[in-house]
Amino acid sequence: MTDWPGLEEFLRTDPRDVGCDQALRILHVYVDLILSEGAGPTARRYPGVAAHLLACGPCSDDYDGLLAAAGQPAGDERA
Amino acid sequence: MSGERGLDADSAQWLRALQASAPDRDLALARLHALLLRVARSELRRREGRHPITGPDLDDLAHQAADDALVAVTAKLGQFRGESRFTTWAYKFAVLEVSAKLGRHFWQRPAASLETDQWERLPDRLSMRPDQLAEQADLLAALRQAVEEQLTDRQRRVFTAIVVNGIPLDALVVQLGSSRNVIYKTMFDARRKLRAALVANGYLAVPAGGPAGLDSVRRSS
Numbered sequence: 001m002t003d004w005p006g007l008e009e010f011l012r013t014d015p016r017d018v019g020c021d022q023a024l025r026i027l028h029v030y031v032d033l034i035l036s037e038g039a040g041p042t043a044r045r046y047p048g049v050a051a052h053l054l055a056c057g058p059c060s061d062d063y064d065g066l067l068a069a070a071g072q073p074a075g076d077e078r079a
Numbered sequence: 080m081s082g083e084r085g086l087d088a089d090s091a092q093w094l095r096a097l098q099a100s101a102p103d104r105d106l107a108l109a110r111l112h113a114l115l116l117r118v119a120r121s122e123l124r125r126r127e128g129r130h131p132i133t134g135p136d137l138d139d140l141a142h143q144a145a146d147d148a149l150v151a152v153t154a155k156l157g158q159f160r161g162e163s164r165f166t167t168w169a170y171k172f173a174v175l176e177v178s179a180k181l182g183r184h185f186w187q188r189p190a191a192s193l194e195t196d197q198w199e200r201l202p203d204r205l206s207m208r209p210d211q212l213a214e215q216a217d218l219l220a221a222l223r224q225a226v227e228e229q230l231t232d233r234q235r236r237v238f239t240a241i242v243v244n245g246i247p248l249d250a251l252v253v254q255l256g257s258s259r260n261v262i263y264k265t266m267f268d269a270r271r272k273l274r275a276a277l278v279a280n281g282y283l284a285v286p287a288g289g290p291a292g293l294d295s296v297r298r299s300s
Contacts (some may be wrong), residue, residue, distance in 0.1 A: 004215055006206030007222070008283060010242075011274035013267055020260040028171045032163040056263055058178060058248050065125060065174040069118040070167040 014055065018048035023059050031066045090165035097156060111152065111169060116145035118173040123181075130181050131188065140184070144176035151176075182249030197244050198223060204245060218282050225276040234269040237262055 023030075030049055033042040043050035053060050086094070096107035119141040123132070132140060151172045159168050202212055202219065226235055240246040240254075241262075248266075252259050277283040 004205070004207055004211065004218060007218070010205055011270045011277070011283070013271045013274070017267065019267075020258075020263045024171075024175070024259075026162075028163040028168045032167050055267075056248075058259060059263075061126070062171075062174050062178055065118075065122045065177070066167070066171055068125065069121060069170040069174065070164070 014051040016048045016051040017055055018052050020052070020056060020059050023049045023052040023056070024062070027059075027063060027066060028070075031063065031070050034067060035071060086161040087164060090161060093165040093169075094156070094159070097153070108149065108153070112145055112149050114166065115148045115152075115169065115173040116141060118170045119144035119148070119177055122174055122177040126177075126181065130184065132181075132184060140177075140180055144173055144180055148172035148176045178249050182247060182253050185247055185250035186253065196239060200245065201243055204242065218277070221277060221280055221282050222273065225273050229272045229276045230269050234265055234272070237265045238269045238273075241266060 026046070026049065030042060030046055033045065053063050093107065093111070096103055097111070098104070099107070120138070122144075123130075123137055123141055148169070152169045159165060201222075202215070207215060226238060230238060237251065237255075240251050241248055246254075248262055249259060251257075252262055255262070274283060278285055
């Protein structure tokens with residue numbers, strides 16, 4: 001058996017993974033829930049999105065960016 | 080539009096202003112554009128080091144992303160259901176525009192190509208320690224063989240581009256004229272096939288289940 005955790009993790013797939021389209025469709029809802037209720041309850045409510053964000057680099061990146069943007073006061077329009 | 084019932088006060092105010100007549104609507108559009116531009120700039124800065132864009136080009140890309148996001152928001156205003164704050168919904172368009180524009184920009188780099196395979200870099204991409212290279216040579220060969228023998232032509236092309244050659248997934252989407260969802264699903268199926276092949280040949284243990292992880296390559300995808 002191998003001792004290459006990076007490969008094992010990379011090849012592991014989660015059947016709950018909803019894919020990019022579904023995850024991005026509700027990403028704004030997911031992010032606001034994260035900000036209001038925390039990561040645990042949100043991941044339990046949307047396990048397929050949570051699984052996808054763990055596995056998909058681009059969607060995870062978009063999630064990180066949206067979380068950072070939504071966490072800032074909307075009234076601050078400075079760049 | 081499902082109406083403003085259930086909306087938070089700020090979201091309701093945004094909707095009223097964006098559906099109003101001039102000059103209130105124009106003022107709201109200008110304010111929203113400023114917010115989207117802030118998000119686009121922040122997003123490009125957050126991704127610094129993963130793209131080569133700097134200076135005026137960076138700000139120009141931020142403006143393009145904000146402009147296109149504003150067009151998308153106004154075109155899809157009727158689809159906002161109040162399931163989140165209006166601003167979070169709107170910001171999503173700016174973030175997605177930044178991703179799409181960076182994907183397109185990737186191919187403007189002189190070195191960008193789908194043609195040069197970089198199998199020697201795979202151990203590093205998948206976080207193999209340098210001292211393991213010799214002992215994992217058989218596994219690496221088995222993986223390469225599985226890629227050649229188990230994957231369809233399209234799966235092999237996508238796997239090689241993203242994992243072997245380090246092409247960002249969004250850039251591959253542009254190159255293949257596809258969508259992120261389709262390319263991701265292609266990779267998902269390829270990963271499952273490769274794992275099954277390596278398990279069948281005794282290189283990997285039978286999976287115990289649990290959430291997937293792509294941590295070691297996700298930041299390069």
